[in-house]
Amino acid sequence: MTKITIMLPIYCQDQAVEVQLGGLKEQILQEAEVMVVDQCGRGATSLPARKVLEREKRAIELPGLYDNIAGMRNHALSQAQGEIFLELPPNIRLHSEACKALLQAVEQNPKAAMFYSDYQEVLPDGGRERKKLMDFFGDITERFDFGHLRVYRTEALRDLGGWDESFNSAHDYDLQLRLMEKYEILQVPQVLYDVLISEEEHEAANIGASKLFFPGTGKYGGFSYLFYDEREEKEIERACQQMLKRREAFLDHENQTVTYSEAEKFPVLASVVIPVYNRERFIAKAIESVLRGTLKEIEVVVVDNGSTDRTKEVVRKISQKDPRVRLIENHENIIALSLNLGWRAARGKYIAQLDSDDEYLPETLQAMTDHLESHPRAALAVSYYDLMDESGDVLEEFGVIKHLEYSRNNIMRCDGAGAVRVWHKKVIAEFGGFDEKELGHYGEDYDLVLKVTEKYDLDRVHQVLYRYRRHPDNTDAKRDERMKLWNKTVARHRALKRRRELNWRLGEEQLAEGSKQ
Template identity: 25%
Template sequence: MSAVSVIIPARDAEDTLARTLDSLLAQEMHDWHAVIVNDGSSDATGAIAGRYCDRDPRLAMVETGGLGLAAARNEGLRHARGNALFFIDSDDWIAPDHLKWLSIGLERDQAADASFCGYLRVTPAGKGFMPRFDPAIAVDPVGTFSRRNPLAPHGVLLRRDPVERLGGFDTAFRTCEDWDMWQRLALSGCAFVPIRDLHARYRLRPGSLSTDLVQLFGDAQRVIARGCFEAGLSAEAASTSFAWFELWCAAVAAGQGRAWRNDLRDFPQIALGPRDVASAARMILEAFCSGACRTPGELVPHWPQVSVSLAHLLQGRIAAQSQHSVVDAVAQMLGIVPGRLTELVSVVIPAYKADGFIAETLQSVMTQSHRALEIVVVDDGSPDATAAQVLKFAAEDPRIALMQQDNAGVAAARNRGWKCAASDLIAFVDADDLWAPTKIERQLAALKAAGERAGLAYTWYARIDEEGRVTSLSHRPRAEGDVLHAIMHGNFVGNGSAALMTREALEYAGGFDSSLHERGAQGCEDLAIYFRIAEKFRFALVPEPLTGYRVMDGNMSSDMLRMLRSFDLVAAEMAARYPQYRREILKGRKFYLEWSLLAAAERGDFRSMVKLLPEFLAQAPFAALGVLLTRVPRALVRGRRQRFSGGSRRRQGHVPVRFVIGSCEEGYGQGS
């Protein structure tokens, strides 16, 4: 007998079923058996399911004749083999450790009948936003489920016996059948154990969120009425719960651009205290975005229309004295300053194995003085807790969205992020780098001042160590305006975290060059795109070190040999397109070799030094000998002193200071 039986009802799911099954086959826990219930599909759902069943004996398929979701789940239950039950719809998916952690939770607490986690809404473009987790379920399941349903079906692992004692799902429900099940389990005395930092993925599709909101509201009223009665709550409390759910339905409909009409005289107006405004605004924003299949950040360019829609749906539902406060609270969550023209900037953060640094990176972005930001983290197949770290921040800040993909390299991650960004102004920051609080504000001003042909604004940067301490400042380039000649001498921008670009410039450049990763030469994608943008667009400069560029052993820029291969590939493209600048390009390569050799010497990386030195000698023998005899010994001594003292790389006499970022405790700033 398998430990877990997975039940997957599927109807006309040819576009999504494979993703669901792939996520199941990728589970770190292997002791499961799955039943796919093909519920009268008229498309290729059955054929797809059949192919997967042929691939893995743990998968089986049964056929039903369009019985509906509740009945299909019950049919799967009849074929289940496991002592625990897991239900997942055919358009959702789970992370590889999902079943493992839910099972561990149930095993550790033998008194519990269910383990549960949070869930993450995911848009059609793949952006996950506003993760939801309600710990109150573990404390008061009856009270919680009498008023709301904070669970996704695939966020729960159930012991089999209690479900069978209740007779499975109630087929009288067309919607809310899962909520009804959780409530009946709670009323029968079942205990729920929470699994924190785990989120089921809930796919949003146009029309997928219970298209018939009238049916959804009617079913919810039945569940709420029974729950409030069984919990001993007053009729007034039940009416208030009805009013809250009706407001949620109205917000979903508003997000869908649909009319939603109820006789509001049937429900009390919701009175909000000062502390209730923020939670009401958050609930309305969640519902509106779910209906629209958009992230909160994607609403910002449409805020004039969105704010009118929100104000309209609040009329008659929220007490009049609180309506403006709720709309203002939504605006604040989005980084919008009421009455001021808002320029949205999309921030793209490619991340791979970044759980040690991404929290600080996110803090530096969230606390920008320019608050109107869409923050998109693209997790590039990280095997660590990078995604979990991001979701902790996303639970507090709705501007943050998480995208996930198989490992494809930094260029592919950046490209995926900017191509689905909501703004035409896009800034990139690596997941271990930092921004000073005024970076975006100053770049926007510089870009605007540079005129219509401006396609990129960059800042100077400070090198920082693992602790975020400044070890040195970058050189101070003055290149701005038409910079094609200057870029031939090398990457004066310096890194991938210092630039703000326009979508037009990115599209002209063809995005970041992902072929470098495919050729084992990842590293100079930023130089390649800066070069291509410089062919047509002007650069703007903010002459302040507003970017903290982290240099340490193990990050991508520390692999000198791969970086040199990457540089040579990009330089070859530059020379082929502009042979008249070949001399400048060679000078840039000489400078790059010198910098790489000295950096390797400081780290005591003699293997890289031995391989870099012949390249340097072949190109510039006299310069290479000079560096070898004078600067390399000093770099070796500096590095040895650093390793023995445990300090970071910094100039002699340099007083260590931390790179200054904003504080979340002080709010997100009140800038532009």
């Protein structure tokens, strides 16, 4: 009886199949079929495919030419006899117990339809490095790291209609989203395969991420999603939007306007809030970048989170020379608490955020407040930014970060809206400020962006007005990756619930309005 269907794709004439064959031969569980999908033979069986067919007795050839990977997989799925369906990519060697462990996981977890596991990288020098993956807890972005092998329950794949062949790039992401709505995704707690890393891959890995000090998958680590090509980005956006529509969480209503009464007056136009912890090297540069600005109706509110270095001393020295700078001492190092202390103490109409190791440009606050003054539907405005290194030199190779992928729907899969962020103070107050309870250490500003844009607009100011410094001591680089993903996932799932309720309420209001006419 066939337990597992293994699809082995052949993509090029010089594809090395020995690694894949070695893993198949060593399997403890042998009740498997191997489907060789030859994409490079063009009518005649290619040399790599012939090798597999000659050396693997369970292998059968599945002929056909396909428009994309989704079509290829769907054809294999239509012929599959196994309870489990998996694609075995090049340079992947299954461990001997892999098929047996996967079958056990499928049998023991009837609600799960997709499985993944830890793996081991085999480096060019023979070194081995285990890659420990996180448990899956509902991430709705395309960036969750499932490793190199996704394994599916065959009947669930068929129930979902397989892969959507209208996607050339986002087929796996779309399937992940549809699968999550009906089934579970489960991590098998074992190392089940090796990934052989070539010399070229090893040298190229994370060249960009090493300069950005932002862990994550892809060449640019956590920034990688900002560098998709346009076609891939549009496909991913479409998959996300389709998911939101299925969940009744897609927003298409007209947002409201931020209004003020004549009685609302402000001593200054903009307050810059800077939370800080142990940043004696950079805090003066951050503050001085604000004070050098062309807008003079401003104040700087620095909230120290219990620094143990000379940070407070540096801030006090600046405040003695310029009374527009104030220091608030907070003894708890909780970023959301610091932001709340800062904006509540601020006297400006607008609240501008500045991280303690970043910098403004001279025209930053003038440009941002001019935009907000002339665009009353915008509750916050966000500019473009440059990345700079520890010394303040712009990292030209990464270009200007524009976040043009932003929309109030697409933000549900993005990690942020960009910087500099300038808010109406009254709007922050309307939504209760930043979440200290659940998102105290990360994701607090992302969460507030999600809330605010459900009612008001976020506008993009098309200028570089912020300098984002990347260095080894970046807070992003030091935070626990699981906590970061958990906090963002919490924020997104709360937003899904709010948006469904908002759409239901708006729908009821439209029905009531229609019945009056």
